[in-house]
Amino acid sequence: MADLAARVVIAGAGHAGGSAAAFLRQYGHTGPIALIGDEPLVPYQRPPLSKAWLKGEADAASLAMKPAEWYGDNGCSLYLGLSVVGLDRTARTVSLSDGRSLGYDVLILATGARARTLPLPGADLSGVMALRTAADAEALKAALGPGKRLAVVGGGYVGLEAAASARALGSEAVIIEREERVLARVACPLLSAFFTGYHQSRGVTFELSAGVEGFAGQDGRVTGVRLADGRTLACDAALVGVGAIPNDEIAQAAGLDCKGGILVDAEARTSDPDIFAIGDVTQRPLPLYDRTVRLESVPNALEQAKQAASAITGRPGPAPEVPWFWSDQYDLKLQIAGMPFDADTILVRGDPAAAKFAVFHLKGDWIQAVEAVNAPPEFMMGKSLIGSRKAISREKLADPSVSMKEVAA
Amino acid sequence: MARITYVEHDGTEHIVEVKNGTSVMEGAIKNNVPGIDADCGGACACATCHVYVDAAWDGKTGAKSAMEESMLDFAENVEANSRLSCQIKVTDELDGLVVRLPESQH
Numbered sequence: 001m002a003d004l005a006a007r008v009v010i011a012g013a014g015h016a017g018g019s020a021a022a023f024l025r026q027y028g029h030t031g032p033i034a035l036i037g038d039e040p041l042v043p044y045q046r047p048p049l050s051k052a053w054l055k056g057e058a059d060a061a062s063l064a065m066k067p068a069e070w071y072g073d074n075g076c077s078l079y080l081g082l083s084v085v086g087l088d089r090t091a092r093t094v095s096l097s098d099g100r101s102l103g104y105d106v107l108i109l110a111t112g113a114r115a116r117t118l119p120l121p122g123a124d125l126s127g128v129m130a131l132r133t134a135a136d137a138e139a140l141k142a143a144l145g146p147g148k149r150l151a152v153v154g155g156g157y158v159g160l161e162a163a164a165s166a167r168a169l170g171s172e173a174v175i176i177e178r179e180e181r182v183l184a185r186v187a188c189p190l191l192s193a194f195f196t197g198y199h200q201s202r203g204v205t206f207e208l209s210a211g212v213e214g215f216a217g218q219d220g221r222v223t224g225v226r227l228a229d230g231r232t233l234a235c236d237a238a239l240v241g242v243g244a245i246p247n248d249e250i251a252q253a254a255g256l257d258c259k260g261g262i263l264v265d266a267e268a269r270t271s272d273p274d275i276f277a278i279g280d281v282t283q284r285p286l287p288l289y290d291r292t293v294r295l296e297s298v299p300n301a302l303e304q305a306k307q308a309a310s311a312i313t314g315r316p317g318p319a320p321e322v323p324w325f326w327s328d329q330y331d332l333k334l335q336i337a338g339m340p341f342d343a344d345t346i347l348v349r350g351d352p353a354a355a356k357f358a359v360f361h362l363k364g365d366w367i368q369a370v371e372a373v374n375a376p377p378e379f380m381m382g383k384s385l386i387g388s389r390k391a392i393s394r395e396k397l398a399d400p401s402v403s404m405k406e407v408a409a
Numbered sequence: 410m411a412r413i414t415y416v417e418h419d420g421t422e423h424i425v426e427v428k429n430g431t432s433v434m435e436g437a438i439k440n441n442v443p444g445i446d447a448d449c450g451g452a453c454a455c456a457t458c459h460v461y462v463d464a465a466w467d468g469k470t471g472a473k474s475a476m477e478e479s480m481l482d483f484a485e486n487v488e489a490n491s492r493l494s495c496q497i498k499v500t501d502e503l504d505g506l507v508v509r510l511p512e513s514q515h
């Protein structure tokens with residue numbers, strides 16, 4: 001039986017944790033909610049940190065998910081600037097970095113992920129940075145501007161977006177990638193080539209298949225990135241974007257099942273029935289693909305926040321969603337749905353040269369994933385077809401003169 | 410500042426004050442109005458901020474961009490008065506606006 005008066009403690013006040021508090025109230029939970037976060041800010045959105053906010057097109061107030069007063073007005077106690085340092089599952093308490101401990105009936109772990117760092121010489125120079133938090137983004141923005149040179153180590157989405165924003169602010173940008181293409185882990189080769197070309201035509205330079213040996217500096221400040229081939233690329237700031245590591249240490253120490261993140265079920269419950277985990281920190285089931293994955297996306301954080309809040313308040317869970325993601329670079333809107341697992345064919349619809357196309361990953365006549373550039377119909381209909389597992393005709397899908405509605409009919 | 414009424418699918422009304430320059434979607438999220446998900450935070454990438462705009466307000470909510478049209482075209486339960494609420498900017502003109510929410514955003 002759900003206990004609407006249960007004391008809920010949420011560890012991690014990010015997108016997932018903040019949303020869980022909001023959904024609990026929407027779903028009628030009346031018990032006290034404590035939200036503990038090691039950043040000094042109320043829960044905020046990270047996606048604009050590499051996009052609109054970095055370019056100066058969005059202000060800090062628009063980043064916050066709820067105004068600060070909302071929490072107090074809605075019975076949520078905020079413990080900001082404090083870390084959860086321990087979890088005692090027998091006593092049902094979490095301990096905080098200031099020595100206090102809080103008791104819970106239900107605990108939600110929403111500690112997210114942190115930027116992976118490079119253990120290289122010079123990595124501690126000032127100006128060598130990551131982009132995960134609002135504080136990181138402030139530091140990056142301060143380092144950009146006309147004439148400044150940004151070196152991005154790692155060609156993932158955050159790195160590409162930061163490079164696009166740097167160009168918009170009048171800075172030079174070079175992207176250094178260890179693999180032979182950018183987005184190697186997360187997109188197909190065609191998309192990698194498209195984005196590389198698009199960035200190049202806007203003045204970004206690329207060093208592909210390039211190893212980084214370390215960072216050069218002067219007076220404690222970075223002045224360049226040293227490559228394995230002996231060259232040093234001069235820069236005023238170096239952004240390291242080489243992936244993220246789940247913050248699952250507390251869960252591990254408390255004996256919860258973890259494997260590349262905290263293992264959860266379709267209700268976001270961990271191996272302890274009184275403890276849920278949501279967001280980037282989880283390894284979650286993806287029934288559509290018969291796998292577990294660790295996703296790093298806002299839609300995933302929101303879906304799991306709803307799952308946990310539903311389970312806690314005794315409501316039926318939300319309908320399962322197709323995982324999806326978006327990225328904004330220059331005038332490009334990239335929308336990706338699904339995962340290309342087990343795909344046997346890649347089918348391109350539309351014209352990459354016109355910057356309006358979609359790449360479909362097919363398994364037989366099923367769509368497993370779609371990567372759509374400035375192509376909302378392909379994204380929306382593709383996402384729906386992925387979820388419904390409806391077989392499609394490859395010929396129709398490949399022919400842009402056949403509308404997506406007709407493809408799905 | 411505009412006073413905006415959000416009507417949930419079951420008829421529950423939420424009346425909130427929304428700041429000029431923000432969007433009708435933000436007004437709902439910042440006040441925890443259920444029924445608007447806004448997965449993409451206003452990037453016009455998700456269509457989970459779908460609302461129906463009351464006829465009286467038709468001319469005042471601004472024109473739809475091609476991107477919004479295109480996203481809406483493929484959303485569920487779309488009507489002639491459907492909008493993506495993240496694309497409606499709040500001004501004094503919108504004081505009294507009423508928007509209705511669809512049964513589901515997914």
Ligand SMILES: Cc1cc2nc3c(=O)[nH]c(=O)nc-3n(C[C@H](O)[C@H](O)[C@H](O)COP(=O)(O)OP(=O)(O)OC[C@H]3O[C@@H](n4cnc5c(N)ncnc54)[C@H](O)[C@@H]3O)c2cc1C
Nearest residue numbers: 012014015016038046047083084111112279280296297298
């Ligand atoms: C620059 C950038 C751009 C992005 N762009 C997109 C995008 O376009 N689309 C998209 O879908 N996703 C994007 N993402 C990913 C998205 O922001 C994350 O998936 C989302 O924030 C995950 O939410 P979360 O709550 O799990 O983690 P987080 O938002 O990281 O929140 C976790 C919080 O817990 C805190 N914490 C960790 N350990 C402790 C502890 N022991 N005690 C207390 N607090 C702790 C952390 O400091 C953090 O504040 C982007 C991320 C970044 C960094």
Ligand code: FES
Nearest residue numbers: 451453456458495
């Ligand atoms: S919030 Fe995503 S389209 Fe409006």
